Amino acid sequence: MGVVTDILFIALATALINNLVLTYFLGICPFLGVSRRIDTAFGMGCAVTFVITMSGTVTWLISHFALVKGSPLVEAINRLAGAQVPDLLFLQYIIFIFVIAGMVQLVEMYVRRFAPALYRALGVYLPLITTNCAILFVCLTIAREARLTESFLAALVYSFFAGIGFTLAIVLMAGIREQLETADVPAPLRGPAITLITAGLMALAFMGFKGMAG
Template sequence: MELLALFISAILINNFVLYYFLGICPFLGVSKKLDSALSMGLAVTFVMTITAVMSWMINTWILIPYNIGYLQTVSFILVIASLVQLVEMFIRKMSPPLYQALGIYLPLITTNCAIMGLALLAARKDYGFFEAVVFGIGSGIGFTLAIVLMAGIREQLDLADVPEPLKGAGIALIVAGIMALAFTGFSGMIKL
């Protein structure tokens, strides 16, 4: 039951994009077309889940027992960078269609602060193994939800008459603000 609450809160209430402001760069950069937004969301969800597992193992089995918590930042970023590389090679070998679909979005994920943020937040909240995994999957789905909704709105916005200086990022940010406002409606639904 608690895991379910954590899962839903990671998707809706503490949404990575709209609540923690993580992953804003791809959120603004890759949200112009619906299908590329979906691919990006799937790639992020995939990597987030694996990152949650890996960072939990490193934190619990290496950093904490040897009392080297100050290496957290360095070790997490290195793990994420190599993980993305490995995942990319693995998918290319195992599933060329999936590799085609994710395309350039996979390498871009290394610099996505949502992944690093996930590892850090999970470590800070002292999640157990299953909690960390659920948190990873939920956060990934939350990111996908936000970016896909955003892409849907932006496809419509192309047809709207937006004032010249607000075109592009400006109006996208304001739309994101209104979306964040709508998502605050979910807060209080679950008490953690």
């Protein structure tokens, strides 16, 4: 396959077919927590997309140049100390978490400075992006799958479209919930119940993409 088809394939497969929220059920906390209004949900989606893209690419760079077997840092250490260290992959998790936390800090400062209204609307969910499992999942997938570890472009596209998939899911959810506000929901199902049922139905709908590709 050519590079363009490759990228399109990864983008489609990540955003729709293997949607983080609706297929893997990752990042459910912000998905339910800030999907009350479309503009807030979109802001959250953008923040998460930024953090996922930055974390994905930065961890790819760190892995590639410092952690995996045969990377420049490992080679240099082996040259200096004799061949003793096969790789530094045992540092993977802690470094990934470290990078994610740093990126969230960056986003928080940026949002606070340039979008105070969004900062107030997101509230505690903004720092909570740090603990959003979707982001660590993306970093770990990039480190695990061969087609992503080999190509920086593939990792960039994968992480960006993972974020786009999250944004899509949360904005769709917010749209539905805005309509639900005025709907005549049966009393026992009001509130969280109908929200979870909606999320389940959306996940079912997204299963329709299964089998289209990867």
